[in-house]
Each structure stands twice: as structure tokens, then as C-alpha cells.
Amino acid sequence: MITDAHVFDDEHVPDRLLHRDAAVGQLARAFEPALDGAAPGDVLLYGPHGVGKTVLCRHTFDRLQARADAAWAHVETMGLSTAGVIRATLDALGGDPAPTTPREDLCLALRERVDRPTVVVLDEGDELPGGALARLLDVPLVGVVPIVHDRAEWRSRLADDHRQRFDAREVGLDRYTVAELADILDPRARKGLRTSVPRPYLERIADQAAGRARTAIQTLRSCAELAADQDCAIDAVNVRVAAERARTRVRRQTLASLPTHHQVVYALVWTADRLTPGELHDRYEAVADDLYRDRDRTPVGERARRAKLLKLVHYDLVERDGGVLRAVDKAVRPRVEIPD
DNA sequence: TATCCACCGGAATTTATGGAAG
DNA sequence: CTTCCATAAATTCCGGTGGATA
16 A cells, blocks of 8 residues: 555655745745855744644755755754754864863864855754754854744743844744645645555545644545555545554654653653552662662652653653643553563 | 642753773 | 763752731
8 A cells, every 4th residue: 555655754744835835935045145155044943733834944944955065964853952962063063072071162063074064954953952052053064943832932041142033034933834735735645655546535634633743644644554554445434444544653753762760750651550659669660670670770759750750741652631640641551561 | 729749851960880991 | 791971860958928826
């Protein structure tokens, strides 16, 4: 059923970016100084999850690169410190800083490495440390593109002189309409699937996606997988079921990307169905020695567990209903086994 | 209402890690 | 090899919150 899984990847940049002409134009105009070898303009890019903010950057940059000698760094900033952001930027530009390089040395190394117009995209930049932004804005030839969800909140945390850098340099993306989403799904279905998908069915997928392209695309992929499993036509697949399957896939990927301590906490919550924080700690203590025996880590204290738990909640793997903890999705099985 | 209790999460401090310098 | 240093992660400390209870 699926002939080219690549078109369903989050990183896939389509040949044509549909229904984003205005935003592409704004961003391209901001990047224009790079055509003359100068720094691309800084742009604040804002909008809800999954509406193509990162893809918009990539797409516009690719078009720029076809006409200019420019470099690109995409940095996932969530949870990074100031030094962490600078290091990740340097990494993305091909530098190889030692893990203990002092912050100021990292800044110097970055300045040295940037020898052409460079676009630095700061993804998930809502909680970006102010220091990191300041250092990057300070590097010649660098244009900074923070991607955030809440434009007003982000601006309010900025120092005045930094805020000015983004005045009149803001690009906002909205959720797509159902018709727009169907337009976006259509070329992917043609390119990635063996059989064609009727337009009304694409619209039903779009309708489930709440205006988010990422959700719609992942749902289409699940529809195709289910159609293959059940050996039926794709439009015989229940869209709700496919959408849930898509969410499960994303959660599994998220869980797989987390380190040991998170895995243990998740396993405890998943295995218990419902439990209070107190019970979680009790069980953790009870099984910790067993679980960590042949791992290269040692059990952590309560405060650290709370931090892991917070992340699990943030990633939509665990929910807190009042005081009670529960795994959001029982289909996302833990990756470590809890002994009885 | 007053008070207790479990819990949360911010901030300061300590520890672990590993590259660099002597 | 040992010491030094910077970061990241964990621990310690603690004020604040909200629900339960007398």
C-alpha cells in the first residue's frame, strides 16, 4: 500500500508548499540580504503545533540556497541551556565542540565558523534562554528565526533592544482549513501510496486533524497501513481508528527517545493503571535495586523523579487527573519490565 | 476557620563526567 | 598521571498550594 514512506516523514519537504504563499513571501523577503552576502533578517515565526512552521523555514531556505551561498542550522532548543543552544548551533554547522567547552569559548568558535550568511532556526523556542538569543543575535552574518507557539508571551520576555530586532519581522501561521489540508494530503497520497485516495476521504482525514498538517499526514499514513493490514480499500478504513493509531505511533517514538529514568517511571505508571505520587515513590523504591542492577545508571531521588514525571506529562505520555497518575495510551507499552 | 499533610516545582548546592593543562 | 575546570544532572532545601479534617 505504501510505496514511499519518506513522504510521510516529519522532515519531508514537499516540492510545493501549498497555501503558505504569503508566509513564504514574507520569509523570503527577510532572507534577501543573504543574496548580497549580508546577514539574513531575523524573523519571529509563530503558530500552533503541526502547521508547518519548521517546513516553511526549510523550504524557504532551500530556495534561498539555490541563489546564494548560505548556511543553515536547525536547533531543537527545548530544555537546553544558553551554552547548550550555542553548542547545538555549532554542531549543526559542522563544528565539533568538546562537551565541556566554556560558554564564551563556544561563542568565539561559533563566530569563527560562520563565514557566510547563516540562518539559525531555534525550534521549540518558547522557553529559549535570553542569553542564548542575545549571543546568536550578536554573531555577524547570522539571522535568527525563533519558532514559538505564543507570540505575545515570547515577546514580553524579551529585552527591549532585542524585541526591536523582531518588530515588523513576524510571520504567523494559522491552522489549515479542511479543504487546504486535503490539498496538502493529495500529492502525498499520489506520491507515497500505490492506490489513489478519493477526495472526500482525504477531507474526512482532514476533518479529524484540527487544522494541523502533521496530524493529517500521520493519519493518512495510518489509514494506508490499516488498509494493508486488513487487505481492504483505503477509504474503508475508519478514520478515527487511524487517527488514534497515528497518535500512538508518535507517542511510541517519543517514549523511545527518552533515557533510562524516564523509562522506569513510565513503566511504573503504565503497569499500575492508576496510582498516586506517593504510591509511585513506594514502588520505585521497591523495584529500583532490581531494575537498575545491570544498567549503567543508579536510582534517582524523589525530586528527580518528579522532573521525569513532568516531562512524561509534557510529552502526553502520562496524565495527571487531580493527584492520580495514569498512562495516556495503554497501547504504548513500557520498554522496561517491572518485576512483581 | 485553623491546621495538618502530601505534593509540587523553583532555586541553590553538590556530584559526576570528561576534556585540557601541567 | 594528576589536577583543574565547565557543564549537566541530581540532590537538598524550602515556600506555596489545595484538599481533608476537627
